[in-house]
Amino acid sequence: MNAGGPKISIFSDPPSPRRRIRQLDDAAANRIAAGEVVERPASAIKELVENALDAGAGRIEIAYADGGRTLMQVSDDGHGIPADELELALSRHATSKIDGSDLLDIRSFGFRGEALPSLGAVGRLTIASRAAGAAEAAEITVTCGRMDPVRPAALRAGTVVTLRDLFRATPARLKFLRTDRAEAQAIGETVRRLALAAPGVGFALIDRSDDAPREMFRADPVQAEGEEALRQRARQVMGRDFVENAIAIDAEREGIRLTGLAALPTYSRGAAVAQHFFVNARPVRDKQLLGALRAAYADFLSRDRHPAAVLFLSCDPQAVDVNVHPAKAEVRFRDPGVVRGLIVSGLRHALAGAGHRASTTVSDAALGAFRGAGVAAPIYQMDRAARPALDLSRAWQAPDPAPQGFAESAAWTSARVETPAPDAQAEDATTLPLGAARAQLHETYILSQTATGVVLVDAHAAHERLVYEGLKARLRENAVPRQALLIPEIVELAADDCARLLAVADELAGAGLVIEAFGPGAICVRETPAILGTVAAEPLLRDVADELADLGATTTLGARMDAVLSRMACHGSVRSGRRMSAEEMNALLREMEATPHSGQCNHGRPTWVALSLADLERLFGRR
Numbered sequence: 001m002n003a004g005g006p007k008i009s010i011f012s013d014p015p016s017p018r019r020r021i022r023q024l025d026d027a028a029a030n031r032i033a034a035g036e037v038v039e040r041p042a043s044a045i046k047e048l049v050e051n052a053l054d055a056g057a058g059r060i061e062i063a064y065a066d067g068g069r070t071l072m073q074v075s076d077d078g079h080g081i082p083a084d085e086l087e088l089a090l091s092r093h094a095t096s097k098i099d100g101s102d103l104l105d106i107r108s109f110g111f112r113g114e115a116l117p118s119l120g121a122v123g124r125l126t127i128a129s130r131a132a133g134a135a136e137a138a139e140i141t142v143t144c145g146r147m148d149p150v151r152p153a154a155l156r157a158g159t160v161v162t163l164r165d166l167f168r169a170t171p172a173r174l175k176f177l178r179t180d181r182a183e184a185q186a187i188g189e190t191v192r193r194l195a196l197a198a199p200g201v202g203f204a205l206i207d208r209s210d211d212a213p214r215e216m217f218r219a220d221p222v223q224a225e226g227e228e229a230l231r232q233r234a235r236q237v238m239g240r241d242f243v244e245n246a247i248a249i250d251a252e253r254e255g256i257r258l259t260g261l262a263a264l265p266t267y268s269r270g271a272a273v274a275q276h277f278f279v280n281a282r283p284v285r286d287k288q289l290l291g292a293l294r295a296a297y298a299d300f301l302s303r304d305r306h307p308a309a310v311l312f313l314s315c316d317p318q319a320v321d322v323n324v325h326p327a328k329a330e331v332r333f334r335d336p337g338v339v340r341g342l343i344v345s346g347l348r349h350a351l352a353g354a355g356h357r358a359s360t361t362v363s364d365a366a367l368g369a370f371r372g373a374g375v376a377a378p379i380y381q382m383d384r385a386a387r388p389a390l391d392l393s394r395a396w397q398a399p400d401p402a403p404q405g406f407a408e409s410a411a412w413t414s415a416r417v418e419t420p421a422p423d424a425q426a427e428d429a430t431t432l433p434l435g436a437a438r439a440q441l442h443e444t445y446i447l448s449q450t451a452t453g454v455v456l457v458d459a460h461a462a463h464e465r466l467v468y469e470g471l472k473a474r475l476r477e478n479a480v481p482r483q484a485l486l487i488p489e490i491v492e493l494a495a496d497d498c499a500r501l502l503a504v505a506d507e508l509a510g511a512g513l514v515i516e517a518f519g520p521g522a523i524c525v526r527e528t529p530a531i532l533g534t535v536a537a538e539p540l541l542r543d544v545a546d547e548l549a550d551l552g553a554t555t556t557l558g559a560r561m562d563a564v565l566s567r568m569a570c571h572g573s574v575r576s577g578r579r580m581s582a583e584e585m586n587a588l589l590r591e592m593e594a595t596p597h598s599g600q601c602n603h604g605r606p607t608w609v610a611l612s613l614a615d616l617e618r619l620f621g622r623r
Contacts, residue, residue: 064184
């Protein structure tokens, strides 16, 4: 209601007279196409860099000013464009990537022939290029759809594409851009994503907003191949911490291969900003792929944490449609269920192979907490000891040839100490990954000694994970027990939701939920998983139907059963405040080493922290 004011209705005006159908001119058509292809400066950069990659460039330099509003320039050393083809390159649907005979057999980034004419329709676009073997370079300029003649240019090789005054022809679009800083960040993210797709190509991103240009990102060409090439490029793009805490992924199913790097659950992020998917080397943002990634980590992370991963899907181009949207950021697979199953199973198998491993950032954070926020006092030259005196001091402080650990020392009284069993001493458990238990601190934490340092274990969190994994294993070995409802529950749903649920009725029955059709627009629920106890069937079915509509698959039932098992594990595990014997502590450490996913608890927190001898020496200023 619009009380007190004029009533606004699109139906209140008299019908307008019929207008004649007419053909839009090329300028208007290009501006319309630009609205889909060029959403923001980062979209233009993406199209131009992809053209450079298709041209076989070995090095690409990207420059921008004022967040891309006033200047964007992409220079490459690719094979270039002949002078007699420059004008054609600015025509709609003109491309060298495909011949148009098969739109499913696409093996290049670009293929629609819309980017360059769209950019020329909304700004001032200049293309300077020198084709391989050409005597001289040439350039062409188009301003808001008005094309100038081709003229000679000075250029050694490759192509330089310069776009100035973006949205000059459609100034209203400028109002929808964000701040220069936000647009520059989007450009940086686009370039980094493309750099991950092409490790063998060098990238440089330069901000020319000020008089002194600033290099915002650089990635030199990687000479290695395969997994090592990806690790080196990921180190350049995502940082050393990600690479050190990532596990290699390599799985294949029905002709589709999944490779890449996925971070340990303990190396999680607060937002989904470190998730990169590539389909046949093309960077994509597909909700089904992201949903499969989330499902693979669902058992290891809480809802407010997100995994980090760089994953590549390789398949026959005929099995995937990249011509879904002009921006080419979405894809459609011929068999999406196979792709989702490959991602979930491949990631879970790799995470299980990581065993009890936890991320190194956990130890770094612990070390930082020990150091505190204080600033170390400066050391002056007069305070430094001479080398002979320093060597003598270190020799005097060296440990005895037969050092005593906490468990062997009777003077250690601040912690719960148990002498290890003779068998544990005989096999020298300190050489094992989690070492030998030496003490229990505050009846909560196990202090273990390893060959290279110490390990601090949260006994409750670790045992909770062990119990949880054991419960899940027993549930997988046996069929999910079901309880029949005394009175079957009838749930009314939309017709399409009913169709989705009935299509996966066998899968739901395997998870303990038995349903059947009950007339049009209704489903009868006859049995539910016994482990869930009393279940409200209607909200459960609606959740499952929504997930099927959104992702094409459902994990709702499994997630609910896992949540019940997690609560059971929490109540059945070692409680904080309980004193443990040396045998119990060492048995817990050995079981952690043998159990997958024991490096994090059921909520994604780390179960243990390791500090090396070098870390301890730095804490006490010995290094």
